Amino acid sequence: MIPVWDCTLGTLVACLDTTLRRIGGAPTYVLTDNAKTVTVEHIAGIPVRHPQMVAAGRHYGCQVVSCVPYDPESKGGAEATVRIAKADLVPTDANLLAAYDTFSELADACLTWCDAVNSRRHRATGQIPADRLDVERTTLHVLPIEPLALALGEERLVGSDRTISFNSVRYSTPPGYTGARVWCRVVGEELSITARTNSGDLSEIWRHELSTPGVPQIIDEHYPDHPDGRSIHQPRLRPRSEAEIAFVGIGPGAGRWLKEAGPAGATRIRAKMARAVELAAVLGNDRVDQALGLAATAGRFADDDLLSILGHIADSKPAGEVVRADEAHSVQNGTSGWQALGR
Numbered sequence: 140m141i142p143v144w145d146c147t148l149g150t151l152v153a154c155l156d157t158t159l160r161r162i163g164g165a166p167t168y169v170l171t172d173n174a175k176t177v178t179v180e181h182i183a184g185i186p187v188r189h190p191q192m193v194a195a196g197r198h199y200g201c202q203v204v205s206c207v208p209y210d211p212e213s214k215g216g217a218e219a220t221v222r223i224a225k226a227d228l229v230p231t232d233a234n235l236l237a238a239y240d241t242f243s244e245l246a247d248a249c250l251t252w253c254d255a256v257n258s259r260r261h262r263a264t265g266q267i268p269a270d271r272l273d274v275e276r277t278t279l280h281v282l283p284i285e286p287l288a289l290a291l292g293e294e295r296l297v298g299s300d301r302t303i304s305f306n307s308v309r310y311s312t313p314p315g316y317t318g319a320r321v322w323c324r325v326v327g328e329e330l331s332i333t334a335r336t337n338s339g340d341l342s343e344i345w346r347h348e349l350s351t352p353g354v355p356q357i358i359d360e361h362y363p364d365h366p367d368g369r370s371i372h373q374p375r376l377r378p379r380s381e382a383e384i385a386f387v388g389i390g391p392g393a394g395r396w397l398k399e400a401g402p403a404g405a406t407r408i409r410a411k412m413a414r415a416v417e418l419a420a421v422l423g424n425d426r427v428d429q430a431l432g433l434a435a436t437a438g439r440f441a442d443d444d445l446l447s448i449l450g451h452i453a454d455s456k457p458a459g460e461v462v463r464a465d466e467a468h469s470v471q472n473g474t475s476g477w478q479a480l481g482r
Contacts, residue, residue, distance in 0.1 A: 140253055141154045141249065144327070148189070149289055150324070151174075152192075152195050152286075152290040153324060155195065155199070162279070163282075164280055165199045165282055168202040168204045169202075169204065170206065173186065198287045199282060199283065200283075241328065245327075257272075292324025292331070292333070293322065293323050295321050296320060297317055297321055299318075301361055302357070308354070308355060310330060312334075312344065312361060313361050314364075320335075321333060321344070328348065330346065330356075331343055374398075376397065385416045386412040386416055388424075389424050389431065390427075390428030390431075390432075392428040393428055395432055396415075403440055408440075415427055422449065
Protein backbone atom coordinates (compact mmCIF):
# COMPACT_ATOMS: atom_id res chain seq x y z
CA MET A 140 0.00 0.00 0.00
CA ILE A 141 1.79 3.13 -1.26
CA PRO A 142 0.18 6.58 -0.93
CA VAL A 143 0.77 9.00 -3.83
CA TRP A 144 -0.36 12.46 -4.85
CA ASP A 145 -1.26 11.60 -8.44
CA CYS A 146 -1.96 8.72 -10.83
CA THR A 147 0.39 9.69 -13.64
CA LEU A 148 2.21 7.06 -15.65
CA GLY A 149 5.54 7.77 -14.00
CA THR A 150 4.04 7.50 -10.52
CA LEU A 151 2.33 4.22 -11.42
CA VAL A 152 5.56 2.65 -12.70
CA ALA A 153 7.45 3.93 -9.65
CA CYS A 154 4.89 2.26 -7.37
CA LEU A 155 5.16 -0.93 -9.41
CA ASP A 156 8.97 -0.90 -9.06
CA THR A 157 8.70 -0.32 -5.29
CA THR A 158 6.14 -3.09 -4.89
CA LEU A 159 8.13 -5.68 -6.82
CA ARG A 160 11.30 -4.88 -4.90
CA ARG A 161 9.48 -5.20 -1.57
CA ILE A 162 8.18 -8.59 -2.68
CA GLY A 163 11.61 -9.60 -3.92
CA GLY A 164 10.71 -10.65 -7.47
CA ALA A 165 8.28 -10.34 -10.35
CA PRO A 166 5.26 -12.63 -10.80
CA THR A 167 3.95 -13.83 -14.14
CA TYR A 168 1.52 -10.91 -14.38
CA VAL A 169 0.35 -7.87 -12.41
CA LEU A 170 -3.33 -6.97 -12.23
CA THR A 171 -4.42 -3.33 -12.50
CA ASP A 172 -7.61 -1.37 -12.91
CA ASN A 173 -8.63 0.09 -16.29
CA ALA A 174 -6.98 3.46 -15.88
CA LYS A 175 -5.95 5.47 -18.93
CA THR A 176 -2.33 5.10 -17.88
CA VAL A 177 -2.69 1.33 -18.41
CA THR A 178 -5.43 0.84 -21.02
CA VAL A 179 -5.67 3.46 -23.73
CA GLU A 180 -9.01 2.25 -25.06
CA HIS A 181 -11.21 -0.80 -25.66
CA ILE A 182 -11.90 -2.05 -29.17
CA ALA A 183 -14.69 -4.62 -29.40
CA GLY A 184 -14.15 -5.34 -25.73
CA ILE A 185 -10.40 -5.91 -26.14
CA PRO A 186 -8.18 -3.58 -24.06
CA VAL A 187 -5.46 -1.70 -25.90
CA ARG A 188 -2.44 -1.35 -23.60
CA HIS A 189 -0.45 1.81 -23.17
CA PRO A 190 2.88 1.22 -25.01
CA GLN A 191 4.94 2.44 -22.07
CA MET A 192 3.14 0.05 -19.70
CA VAL A 193 3.95 -2.77 -22.10
CA ALA A 194 7.59 -1.65 -22.00
CA ALA A 195 7.44 -1.59 -18.20
CA GLY A 196 6.13 -5.16 -18.09
CA ARG A 197 8.84 -6.27 -20.48
CA HIS A 198 11.50 -4.53 -18.35
CA TYR A 199 10.42 -6.30 -15.15
CA GLY A 200 9.66 -9.63 -16.80
CA CYS A 201 5.91 -9.75 -16.23
CA GLN A 202 2.71 -9.05 -18.14
CA VAL A 203 0.45 -6.12 -17.28
CA VAL A 204 -3.17 -7.30 -17.13
CA SER A 205 -6.19 -5.10 -16.46
CA CYS A 206 -9.40 -5.99 -14.67
CA VAL A 207 -12.44 -7.22 -16.57
CA PRO A 208 -15.44 -4.94 -15.83
CA TYR A 209 -18.06 -6.51 -13.54
CA ASP A 210 -15.85 -9.55 -12.93
CA PRO A 211 -15.78 -10.53 -9.21
CA GLU A 212 -12.38 -12.25 -9.40
CA SER A 213 -10.52 -9.37 -11.02
CA LYS A 214 -12.44 -6.10 -10.71
CA GLY A 215 -14.00 -7.18 -7.43
CA GLY A 216 -10.62 -8.05 -5.95
CA ALA A 217 -9.17 -4.65 -6.82
CA GLU A 218 -12.19 -2.85 -5.38
CA ALA A 219 -12.03 -4.93 -2.19
CA THR A 220 -8.39 -3.94 -1.65
CA VAL A 221 -9.28 -0.27 -1.97
CA ARG A 222 -12.22 -0.68 0.43
CA ILE A 223 -10.08 -2.37 3.09
CA ALA A 224 -7.37 0.29 2.79
CA LYS A 225 -9.90 3.10 3.13
CA ALA A 226 -11.40 1.53 6.22
CA ASP A 227 -8.03 1.21 7.99
CA LEU A 228 -6.07 4.21 6.70
CA VAL A 229 -8.29 7.08 5.57
CA PRO A 230 -9.25 9.34 8.55
CA THR A 231 -12.99 9.34 9.19
CA ASP A 232 -15.29 10.26 12.05
CA ALA A 233 -15.36 6.61 13.08
CA ASN A 234 -11.56 6.29 13.32
CA LEU A 235 -9.42 7.37 16.23
CA LEU A 236 -7.10 9.24 13.84
CA ALA A 237 -8.57 12.58 12.77
CA ALA A 238 -5.87 13.53 10.28
CA TYR A 239 -2.22 13.10 9.30
CA ASP A 240 0.08 16.02 10.05
CA THR A 241 2.44 15.16 7.20
CA PHE A 242 2.40 12.96 4.12
CA SER A 243 5.26 10.90 5.55
CA GLU A 244 3.03 9.96 8.50
CA LEU A 245 0.52 8.48 6.04
CA ALA A 246 3.33 6.57 4.30
CA ASP A 247 4.49 5.18 7.66
CA ALA A 248 0.91 4.22 8.50
CA CYS A 249 0.68 2.30 5.21
CA LEU A 250 3.87 0.37 6.02
CA THR A 251 2.53 -0.47 9.48
CA TRP A 252 -0.77 -1.58 7.96
CA CYS A 253 1.01 -3.84 5.46
CA ASP A 254 3.06 -5.46 8.23
CA ALA A 255 -0.11 -6.05 10.24
CA VAL A 256 -2.25 -7.64 7.51
CA ASN A 257 0.60 -9.73 6.13
CA SER A 258 1.50 -11.10 9.56
CA ARG A 259 -1.93 -12.44 10.54
CA ARG A 260 -3.41 -15.68 9.34
CA HIS A 261 -5.54 -15.47 6.21
CA ARG A 262 -9.07 -16.72 6.72
CA ALA A 263 -9.40 -18.44 3.33
CA THR A 264 -5.97 -20.10 3.02
CA GLY A 265 -5.30 -20.55 6.73
CA GLN A 266 -1.73 -19.36 6.18
CA ILE A 267 0.22 -16.24 7.10
CA PRO A 268 0.86 -14.17 3.91
CA ALA A 269 4.44 -13.32 4.91
CA ASP A 270 5.27 -17.03 5.31
CA ARG A 271 3.48 -17.88 2.08
CA LEU A 272 5.56 -15.26 0.26
CA ASP A 273 8.79 -16.96 1.34
CA VAL A 274 7.63 -20.06 -0.51
CA GLU A 275 6.32 -18.24 -3.57
CA ARG A 276 9.43 -16.08 -3.86
CA THR A 277 11.32 -19.12 -5.19
CA THR A 278 9.13 -19.07 -8.31
CA LEU A 279 9.28 -15.31 -8.96
CA HIS A 280 11.33 -13.80 -11.77
CA VAL A 281 14.56 -12.05 -10.88
CA LEU A 282 14.23 -8.27 -10.97
CA PRO A 283 16.53 -6.07 -13.06
CA ILE A 284 19.16 -4.20 -11.08
CA GLU A 285 17.99 -0.78 -12.24
CA PRO A 286 14.40 0.45 -12.38
CA LEU A 287 12.77 1.49 -15.63
CA ALA A 288 13.71 5.08 -16.47
CA LEU A 289 10.03 6.00 -16.48
CA ALA A 290 9.85 5.06 -12.78
CA LEU A 291 12.56 7.61 -11.99
CA GLY A 292 10.35 10.51 -13.04
CA GLU A 293 10.71 13.33 -15.51
CA GLU A 294 14.08 13.91 -17.11
CA ARG A 295 15.85 17.22 -16.56
CA LEU A 296 19.24 18.69 -17.50
CA VAL A 297 21.34 20.30 -14.76
CA GLY A 298 22.30 23.81 -15.81
CA SER A 299 25.57 25.63 -15.32
CA ASP A 300 24.16 27.12 -12.10
CA ARG A 301 23.71 23.53 -10.73
CA THR A 302 19.93 23.79 -10.69
CA ILE A 303 17.06 22.06 -12.46
CA SER A 304 13.60 23.41 -13.15
CA PHE A 305 10.56 21.39 -12.08
CA ASN A 306 7.06 22.85 -12.29
CA SER A 307 8.57 26.34 -12.76
CA VAL A 308 10.62 26.07 -9.54
CA ARG A 309 14.42 26.00 -9.40
CA TYR A 310 15.98 23.24 -7.29
CA SER A 311 19.71 22.98 -6.63
CA THR A 312 21.76 19.81 -7.06
CA PRO A 313 25.00 18.67 -5.39
CA PRO A 314 28.33 19.53 -7.04
CA GLY A 315 29.54 17.34 -9.87
CA TYR A 316 26.33 17.06 -11.89
CA THR A 317 26.53 20.16 -14.09
CA GLY A 318 25.37 19.25 -17.59
CA ALA A 319 24.21 15.79 -16.46
CA ARG A 320 20.78 14.26 -16.96
CA VAL A 321 18.77 13.70 -13.80
CA TRP A 322 15.27 12.42 -13.10
CA CYS A 323 12.76 14.19 -10.85
CA ARG A 324 9.80 12.54 -9.16
CA VAL A 325 7.37 13.79 -6.53
CA VAL A 326 7.38 11.59 -3.42
CA GLY A 327 4.78 12.79 -0.95
CA GLU A 328 5.72 16.36 -0.08
CA GLU A 329 9.25 16.09 -1.46
CA LEU A 330 10.99 16.15 -4.84
CA SER A 331 13.32 13.21 -5.36
CA ILE A 332 16.26 13.81 -7.73
CA THR A 333 17.97 10.72 -9.14
CA ALA A 334 21.14 10.66 -11.24
CA ARG A 335 23.79 8.28 -12.48
CA THR A 336 26.76 8.41 -10.11
CA ASN A 337 30.44 8.09 -10.97
CA SER A 338 30.22 4.34 -10.44
CA GLY A 339 27.56 4.14 -13.15
CA ASP A 340 24.69 3.27 -10.81
CA LEU A 341 21.41 5.15 -10.59
CA SER A 342 21.02 6.68 -7.15
CA GLU A 343 18.99 9.36 -5.44
CA ILE A 344 21.31 12.34 -4.97
CA TRP A 345 18.98 14.74 -3.11
CA ARG A 346 15.48 15.38 -1.82
CA HIS A 347 13.93 18.84 -1.65
CA GLU A 348 10.74 20.02 -0.04
CA LEU A 349 8.27 20.88 -2.78
CA SER A 350 8.05 24.61 -3.40
CA THR A 351 6.00 27.05 -5.46
CA PRO A 352 7.04 29.29 -8.39
CA GLY A 353 9.02 32.26 -7.18
CA VAL A 354 10.38 30.39 -4.15
CA PRO A 355 13.45 28.44 -5.34
CA GLN A 356 14.97 25.69 -3.21
CA ILE A 357 18.70 26.46 -3.11
CA ILE A 358 20.91 24.61 -0.60
CA ASP A 359 24.10 26.41 0.49
CA GLU A 360 26.10 23.18 0.81
CA HIS A 361 25.59 22.59 -2.91
CA TYR A 362 27.86 25.61 -3.52
CA PRO A 363 30.97 25.10 -1.34
CA ASP A 364 32.97 27.36 -3.66
CA HIS A 365 30.43 30.18 -3.34
CA PRO A 366 30.56 31.28 0.32
CA ASP A 367 27.27 32.82 1.48
CA GLY A 368 26.02 32.64 -2.10
CA ARG A 369 28.17 35.63 -3.10
CA SER A 370 30.19 34.07 -5.88
CA ILE A 371 29.96 37.22 -8.05
CA HIS A 372 31.42 39.38 -5.28
CA GLN A 373 34.19 36.95 -4.31
CA PRO A 374 37.10 37.55 -6.71
CA ARG A 375 39.61 34.76 -7.20
CA LEU A 376 43.32 35.20 -6.63
CA ARG A 377 45.04 35.55 -9.98
CA PRO A 378 48.61 36.76 -9.41
CA ARG A 379 50.31 38.02 -12.55
CA SER A 380 53.50 39.93 -11.68
CA GLU A 381 56.53 38.31 -10.06
CA ALA A 382 55.88 40.23 -6.84
CA GLU A 383 52.27 39.03 -6.67
CA ILE A 384 53.27 35.43 -7.41
CA ALA A 385 55.98 35.54 -4.73
CA PHE A 386 53.57 36.91 -2.10
CA VAL A 387 50.74 34.46 -2.83
CA GLY A 388 53.33 31.68 -2.89
CA ILE A 389 53.97 32.18 0.83
CA GLY A 390 50.82 30.22 1.61
CA PRO A 391 47.03 30.34 2.03
CA GLY A 392 47.36 32.89 4.83
CA ALA A 393 48.91 35.35 2.38
CA GLY A 394 46.01 34.98 -0.01
CA ARG A 395 43.53 35.44 2.84
CA TRP A 396 45.42 38.57 3.96
CA LEU A 397 45.19 40.06 0.47
CA LYS A 398 41.46 39.26 0.18
CA GLU A 399 40.78 41.04 3.48
CA ALA A 400 43.21 43.93 3.09
CA GLY A 401 41.82 45.09 -0.26
CA PRO A 402 38.15 45.47 0.79
CA ALA A 403 39.29 46.97 4.11
CA GLY A 404 40.98 49.85 2.26
CA ALA A 405 44.47 49.15 3.59
CA THR A 406 47.20 51.49 2.32
CA ARG A 407 50.60 50.65 0.84
CA ILE A 408 49.54 47.06 0.20
CA ARG A 409 52.27 46.37 -2.37
CA ALA A 410 54.99 47.62 -0.03
CA LYS A 411 53.65 45.42 2.78
CA MET A 412 53.53 42.45 0.41
CA ALA A 413 57.17 42.98 -0.52
CA ARG A 414 58.09 43.23 3.16
CA ALA A 415 56.29 39.96 3.86
CA VAL A 416 58.23 38.23 1.07
CA GLU A 417 61.52 39.50 2.58
CA LEU A 418 60.50 38.25 6.03
CA ALA A 419 59.51 34.87 4.58
CA ALA A 420 62.95 34.52 3.03
CA VAL A 421 64.52 35.01 6.47
CA LEU A 422 62.02 33.40 8.86
CA GLY A 423 60.43 30.82 6.58
CA ASN A 424 57.12 30.70 4.76
CA ASP A 425 55.24 28.81 7.46
CA ARG A 426 55.78 31.38 10.20
CA VAL A 427 55.03 34.39 7.98
CA ASP A 428 52.01 32.67 6.47
CA GLN A 429 50.63 31.99 9.96
CA ALA A 430 51.14 35.64 10.90
CA LEU A 431 49.44 36.86 7.71
CA GLY A 432 46.47 34.56 8.39
CA LEU A 433 46.12 35.92 11.93
CA ALA A 434 46.39 39.49 10.65
CA ALA A 435 43.65 38.84 8.10
CA THR A 436 41.37 37.31 10.75
CA ALA A 437 41.93 40.18 13.18
CA GLY A 438 41.76 42.89 10.52
CA ARG A 439 45.23 44.21 11.30
CA PHE A 440 46.79 45.81 8.21
CA ALA A 441 48.93 48.60 9.65
CA ASP A 442 52.64 48.95 8.82
CA ASP A 443 54.00 47.24 11.95
CA ASP A 444 51.17 44.75 12.53
CA LEU A 445 52.90 41.87 10.77
CA LEU A 446 56.12 42.35 12.76
CA SER A 447 54.13 42.57 15.97
CA ILE A 448 52.33 39.29 15.27
CA LEU A 449 55.60 37.61 14.29
CA GLY A 450 57.10 38.75 17.58
CA HIS A 451 54.12 37.31 19.42
CA ILE A 452 54.64 33.99 17.68
CA ALA A 453 58.38 34.06 18.35
CA ASP A 454 57.71 34.43 22.09
CA SER A 455 55.91 31.08 21.93
CA LYS A 456 52.72 32.60 23.23
CA PRO A 457 49.73 30.45 22.28
CA ALA A 458 47.50 32.16 19.77
CA GLY A 459 44.23 32.47 21.67
CA GLU A 460 40.89 33.61 20.37
CA VAL A 461 41.33 36.48 17.95
CA VAL A 462 39.25 39.50 18.90
CA ARG A 463 38.45 42.16 16.34
CA ALA A 464 38.32 45.66 17.79
CA ASP A 465 34.78 47.02 17.55
CA GLU A 466 32.08 48.61 19.68
CA ALA A 467 31.90 45.51 21.87
CA HIS A 468 35.65 45.51 22.63
CA SER A 469 36.82 48.99 23.62
CA VAL A 470 40.37 49.94 24.69
CA GLN A 471 39.14 52.96 26.68
CA ASN A 472 40.23 53.11 30.34
CA GLY A 473 37.68 51.97 32.86
CA THR A 474 36.11 54.06 35.65
CA SER A 475 37.35 51.96 38.58
CA GLY A 476 39.86 54.72 39.43
CA TRP A 477 37.03 57.13 40.17
CA GLN A 478 35.56 55.03 42.97
CA ALA A 479 37.46 56.91 45.68
CA LEU A 480 36.29 60.37 44.57
CA GLY A 481 33.94 62.08 46.96
CA ARG A 482 34.64 59.73 49.87
